Amino acid sequence: MRKLRLLTVISLLVLVIAACGTAGDEDTGGTSGGGGGNGEAEDSGMLAAVKDAGVLRVSTDPAYPPQSSVTKSGDYEGFDIDVATEIAERLGVEVEWETPSWDVITAGNWAGRWDVSVGSMTVTPERAEVLEFTPAYYFTPASVAVHEDNTSITDTEGGLDDKTIGVCGGCTYEAYLEQSLDIPGYDIDFTIDDASVKAYDTDSSAIADLELGDGTRLDAVISATPTLEGAIDKGKPIKLVGGPIYAEPLAVAIDKNSPEDPEPLAEAIGEIIEEMHSDGTLTELSMKWYGTDLTKDA
Amino acid sequence: MASLPASARRARDAFERRSERVPYRLKLGLVWLGILGVMALWFLSYGFDTEFMLEWAPYILGGVGITLFVCIASIVLATTLALFGALGRLSGNPLFNGVASFYVSFIRGTPLIVQIFFVYLAFPQLARFAPEYMSGFFLLDAIPAAILALGVNYGAYMTEIFRAGIQSVGHGQIEAAHALAMSATQTTRRIVLPQAMRVVIPPVGNEFIAMLKDSALVSFIGAADLFFRASKVGQQNFRALETLVIAAAVYWFLTSVFSFFQTRLERKMGRGYVRERSHGH
Numbered sequence: 072m073r074k075l076r077l078l079t080v081i082s083l084l085v086l087v088i089a090a091c092g093t094a095g096d097e098d099t100g101g102t103s104g105g106g107g108g109n110g111e112a113e114d115s116g117m118l119a120a121v122k123d124a125g126v127l128r129v130s131t132d133p134a135y136p137p138q139s140s141v142t143k144s145g146d147y148e149g150f151d152i153d154v155a156t157e158i159a160e161r162l163g164v165e166v167e168w169e170t171p172s173w174d175v176i177t178a179g180n181w182a183g184r185w186d187v188s189v190g191s192m193t194v195t196p197e198r199a200e201v202l203e204f205t206p207a208y209y210f211t212p213a214s215v216a217v218h219e220d221n222t223s224i225t226d227t228e229g230g231l232d233d234k235t236i237g238v239c240g241g242c243t244y245e246a247y248l249e250q251s252l253d254i255p256g257y258d259i260d261f262t263i264d265d266a267s268v269k270a271y272d273t274d275s276s277a278i279a280d281l282e283l284g285d286g287t288r289l290d291a292v293i294s295a296t297p298t299l300e301g302a303i304d305k306g307k308p309i310k311l312v313g314g315p316i317y318a319e320p321l322a323v324a325i326d327k328n329s330p331e332d333p334e335p336l337a338e339a340i341g342e343i344i345e346e347m348h349s350d351g352t353l354t355e356l357s358m359k360w361y362g363t364d365l366t367k368d369a
Numbered sequence: 370m371a372s373l374p375a376s377a378r379r380a381r382d383a384f385e386r387r388s389e390r391v392p393y394r395l396k397l398g399l400v401w402l403g404i405l406g407v408m409a410l411w412f413l414s415y416g417f418d419t420e421f422m423l424e425w426a427p428y429i430l431g432g433v434g435i436t437l438f439v440c441i442a443s444i445v446l447a448t449t450l451a452l453f454g455a456l457g458r459l460s461g462n463p464l465f466n467g468v469a470s471f472y473v474s475f476i477r478g479t480p481l482i483v484q485i486f487f488v489y490l491a492f493p494q495l496a497r498f499a500p501e502y503m504s505g506f507f508l509l510d511a512i513p514a515a516i517l518a519l520g521v522n523y524g525a526y527m528t529e530i531f532r533a534g535i536q537s538v539g540h541g542q543i544e545a546a547h548a549l550a551m552s553a554t555q556t557t558r559r560i561v562l563p564q565a566m567r568v569v570i571p572p573v574g575n576e577f578i579a580m581l582k583d584s585a586l587v588s589f590i591g592a593a594d595l596f597f598r599a600s601k602v603g604q605q606n607f608r609a610l611e612t613l614v615i616a617a618a619v620y621w622f623l624t625s626v627f628s629f630f631q632t633r634l635e636r637k638m639g640r641g642y643v644r645e646r647s648h649g650h
Contacts, residue, residue: 134605141602143428144428180493182493282607
């Protein structure tokens with residue numbers, strides 16, 4: 072009898088947890104925000120959906136200070152976080168965060184799990200096939216860093232040929248080293264030949280490997296200049312080499328394959344970004360997080 | 370033997386005599402403490418930042434709830450699947466048997482991480498071809514997707530455990546049930562399953578403990594579990610050693626707690642059989 076009771080307990084547990092599971096799904100479905108707000112008659116597609124939900128769901132990778140990082144209380148902070156929060160505020164909705172890995176974000180086909188990426192994403196033609204981009208909200212120069220003990224690599228023109236270089240997988244730096252990077256409206260000069268590319272889950276893992284020693288696992292890392300400078304500020308034994316190798320326009324992205332038409336939301340956010348450029352909000356946030364104004368195209 | 374001087378031999382004998390008085394478990398504990406002490410000293414000498422760890426521990430520990438929730442929900446799903454899977458594997462019906470054996474073979478033959486990504490990334494693509502009311506199933510958030518993948522994966526392994534458990538029930542028991550005019554369903558429910566449970570429960574506990582660790586894979590689809598939090602905090606502050614040590618310690622603590630209960634459960638489940646064995650001594 073005892074063992075029969077155990078069976079009953081197990082099946083009851085199945086029921087209870089199944090019930091919890093569905094309840095949980097509804098919560099995270101994002102349709103529960105009661106904001107409602109100023110649903111104007113002309114809103115359509117995803118813009119209408121976001122305003123109806125009262126929530127803008129933003130994807131972020133919190134491993135990239137000063138763009139995005141997690142705080143001790145579990146909140147997120149950084150330049151991208153502030154920009155996304157401001158966009159949501161100007162749309163009249165709340166903001167919610169999702170934390171998928173970077174290659175999942177750039178691959179598109181988000182299946183409606185989140186609405187936009189405010190993740191310092193470089194506009195490239197490949198990405199533009201699956202993602203709708205707004206005008207750029209700021210521009211970062213990409214730079215090369217080597218271990219501080221290194222004395223042989225002094226420039227990026229030839230000095231890095233045949234070296235082992237670490238980058239984040241799916242980032243533009245990887246395409247740059249493969250000499251396939253194309254940013255519309257920008258001339259890119261490929262000065263590094265035959266590098267052996269090591270792709271990491273995120274830039275900071277590459278920097279951590281470079282930290283191990285000059286040539287131990289990596290000879291150099293390519294990343295955004297602010298990311299590298301942030302690492303140097305945290306005492307990492309690395310140094311920048313040469314000047315910036317190319318500038319990247321960074322924009323908000325929306326999945327083209329969204330269940331609802333992404334166009335109206337992209338336009339609305341594009342207008343908000345233009346506004347934030349002209350009223351100085353972006354400059355102010357750039358000064359706050361980077362200590363310099365990165366919002367003007369170099 | 371003669372090579373040892375008498376005084377040294379005496380000292381050794383005295384040491385052994387004294388050593389015998391110290392309980393064996395105490396000695397074991399001292400060895401453990403010694404290893405932990407050496408590890409702690411080693412880490413500390415490498416600039417191990419304990420202040421940083423204390424500051425971030427609350428955030429990282431916040432992931433324990435998600436880890437446990439995913440594991441408990443998954444083990445319940447796995448148990449249900451395994452029960453039906455085992456009945457299918459033992460069934461004479463080619464349809465049931467075929468479905469169950471395909472399930473076990475396919476799932477055990479593919480990596481868990483592939484299955485997790487399949488549920489999270491590939492299912493939504495299938496949703497386009499599915500009817501509207503099904504789309505919720507194909508489009509799962511990170512945590513439900515993780516539970517589905519882990520549950521289905523462990524269900525396949527546990528199918529074999531359940532099958533072995535059911536087969537361990539003596540044939541005479543089933544014949545006796547038939548003699549009492551019980552139907553096949555009644556026999557399964559009242560005779561076979563309750564006895565099979567005794568054999569099955571301990572390995573299911575083991576599976577749960579294994580799942581506690583495998584659940585760290587869900588961090589790859591962005592569920593903020595224990596490992597996800599530890600690795601993100603480590604990456605953004607370039608302090609992987611500290612945060613991974615926290616994660617490892619917590620996983621170890623959790624598995625130790627469950628192992629403790631597991632051992633007690635095993636002892637309890639096997640108590641009807643222990644005395645028989647001890648007669649022989």
